[in-house]
Amino acid sequence: MIPNVLTVAGSDSGGGAGIQADLKTMLALGVHGMSVVTAVTAQNSLGVQGAWELSVEAVRAQYRSVVDDIGVQAVKTGMLASAELVEAVAELLAETDAPAVVDPVGVSKHGDSLLAASALDSVRMKLLPVATVATPNLDEVAQLTGVRVESEEQLRRAAAAVLAYGPRWVLIKGGHLPGDAVDLLTDGTEEHWLRAPRHDNRHTHGTGCTLASAIASQLAKGRSVPEAVTAAKEYVTGAVAAGFALGEGIGPVDHGWEFRTGS
Ligand SMILES: Nc1ncnc2c1ncn2[C@@H]1O[C@H](COP(=O)(O)OP(=O)(O)OP(=O)(O)O)[C@@H](O)[C@H]1O
Ligand SMILES: Cc1ncc(COP(=O)(O)O)c(N)n1
Numbered sequence: 655m656i657p658n659v660l661t662v663a664g665s666d667s668g669g670g671a672g673i674q675a676d677l678k679t680m681l682a683l684g685v686h687g688m689s690v691v692t693a694v695t696a697q698n699s700l701g702v703q704g705a706w707e708l709s710v711e712a713v714r715a716q717y718r719s720v721v722d723d724i725g726v727q728a729v730k731t732g733m734l735a736s737a738e739l740v741e742a743v744a745e746l747l748a749e750t751d752a753p754a755v756v757d758p759v760g761v762s763k764h765g766d767s768l769l770a771a772s773a774l775d776s777v778r779m780k781l782l783p784v785a786t787v788a789t790p791n792l793d794e795v796a797q798l799t800g801v802r803v804e805s806e807e808q809l810r811r812a813a814a815a816v817l818a819y820g821p822r823w824v825l826i827k828g829g830h831l832p833g834d835a836v837d838l839l840t841d842g843t844e845e846h847w848l849r850a851p852r853h854d855n856r857h858t859h860g861t862g863c864t865l866a867s868a869i870a871s872q873l874a875k876g877r878s879v880p881e882a883v884t885a886a887k888e889y890v891t892g893a894v895a896a897g898f899a900l901g902e903g904i905g906p907v908d909h910g911w912e913f914r915t916g917s
Contacts, residue, residue: 656684656685656686657685657686657727657728657871657874657875657876658685658686658688658724658725658726658727658874659680659685659686659687659688659726659727659728659729659730659867659870659871659874660688660689660690660717660720660721660726660728660729660730661673661676661677661680661687661688661689661690661729661730661731661732661867661870662689662690662692662713662717662729662730662731662732662734662743662746663676663689663690663691663692663730663731663732663733663734663759663863664691664692664693664694664695664705664732664733664735664759664768665691665693665694665695666695666697666860667694667695667696667697667698668697668698668699668859668900668901668906669906670699670859670860670900670905670906670907671697671732671762671859671860671862671863671906672695672697672732672733672860672863673689673691673732675860675863675864675867675906675907675909676689676730676732676863676864676866676867677689678909678910679863679864679867679868679871679889679909680867680870680871682889682909682910682912682913683868683871683872683889684871684875685727685871685874685875687867688720688724688726689716690713690716690717690720691708691713691716692707692708692713692732692733692734692735692739692743693705693706693707693708693733693735693739693768694706694708695733695768697762698901698903699859699900699901699902699903699904699905699906700764700901700902700903701762701764701765701766701903702762702764702766702768705735705766705768707735707736707739708739710738710739710742713739713742713743714742714746717743717746721746721750726750726752726874727752727873727874727875728752728753728754728755728870728871728873728874729747729750729752729753729754729755729870730754730755730756730757730866730867730869730870731743731747731754731755731756731757731781732757732759732863732866733759733768733769734759734769734773734777734781735768735769735770735773736769736770736772736773737770737772737773737775737776739773740769740773740776740777740780740781741776741780743781744776744780744781744783744784745780747781747784747785748784752874753786753787753870753873753874753879754784754785754786754787755785755786755787755789755866755867755869755870755873756781756782756784756785756787756788756789756821756866757788757789757790757862757863757865757866758777758781758782758788758789758790758794758798759794759862759863760793760794760797761793763858763859763904764903764904774797774798777798778798778819779819782798782816782819782820782821783819783820783821784820785820785821785822786821786822786823786873786879787821787822787823787824787825787839787869787873787879787883788816788821788823788824788825789824789825789827789862789865789866789869790816790824790826790827791827791829791830791862792812792826792827792828792830792831793830795812795815795816795826798815798816798819799812799815799816799818800815801815803826803828803831804831805831806828806831806833806836809826809828809836809837809838810838810840810845812826812838813826813838813840814842817840817841817842822841822879823839823840823841823879824839824840824841825837825838825839825848825865825869825883826838827862827865829858829861829862833852834849834850834851834852835849835850835851835852835853835891835894836848836849836850837883837887839879839880839883841879844880846880846883846884848883848884848887850887850888850891851891853891853894853895853897855894855895855897856897856904856905857894857897857898857899857900857904857905857906857907858894858897858904858907859904859905859906859907860906860907860909861890861893861894861907864889864890864893864907864909865886865887865889865890868885868886868889868890869882869883869886871886872885872886889912890907892911892912893907893908893909893911894907895911896908896911896914
């Protein structure tokens with residue numbers, strides 16, 4: 655049986671991040687991808703030119719249509735835009751019997767805000783507690799916990815601060831630190847350091863979305879959290895290495911890099 659994976663996220667018209675990145679990743683990893691659109695963005699390699707969020711009613715209806723009939727083996731969340739949407743999605747996740755990968759998307763790679771400042775408390779108190787794995791980057795860690803990370807050793811402190819809000823596991827993404835691309839996965843007991851060479855490629859639009867939906871895809875296939883994150887890290891590292899020079903600015907990672915190898 656092919657597992658079903660649901661992404662709850664924003665649309666990126668440029669196709670590098672958000673819903674589009676998630677569905678491409680799911681196809682590449684052999685699962686059936688489905689989507690709940692939370693917001694529509696006008697976006698390209700230069701930045702976000704506009705964003706329009708959907709109503710709570712529209713988000714709930716999409717979610718229920720998928721879950722009630724088709725069923726899901728894992729859910730991934732990305733851009734949720736507002737406190738109302740964060741709270742509605744947290745409630746839906748709490749009712750769903752499947753692992754949830756929560757990417758607490760705050761700002762785009764260009765610095766455009768994708769989450770209202772007034773939603774941060776809802777992320778902390780409602781969304782993080784229902785996450786199987788939360789995957790903040792260093793800016794999101796600082797926004798949510800006040801912990802600033804400037805070196806690998808400080809990733810531990812960041813992880814503890816996020817775990818205090820209740821996710822089962824946290825993956826702190828160190829992609830914005832200099833040197834190797836090092837992430838720390840921990841549940842407060844076990845620690846897994848995921849290290850990959852940094853690819854000197856500016857086409858990294860969508861790395862976070864790609865990693866989180868790859869984790870959800872692997873969890874849906876029945877892998878444990880450490881196994882899923884290890885496989886997802888390999889996939890995103892290959893996608894960054896292959897990144898596309900599309901547009902005038904930051905191009906996307908190549909979600910289909912494995913199909914193109916050797917062609
Ligand atoms: N230049 C790079 N080379 C290799 N791996 C990278 C590079 N940049 C980021 N990564 C890896 O990509 C994954 C996503 O990390 P990153 O810190 O970029 O997340 P993010 O900021 O949430 O992404 P996004 O900006 O797409 O939201 C991590 O596993 C990180 O280590
Ligand atoms: C709809 C949407 N979701 C998420 C991101 C984050 O991705 P990035 O930080 O690579 O711009 C984005 N830019 N757009």
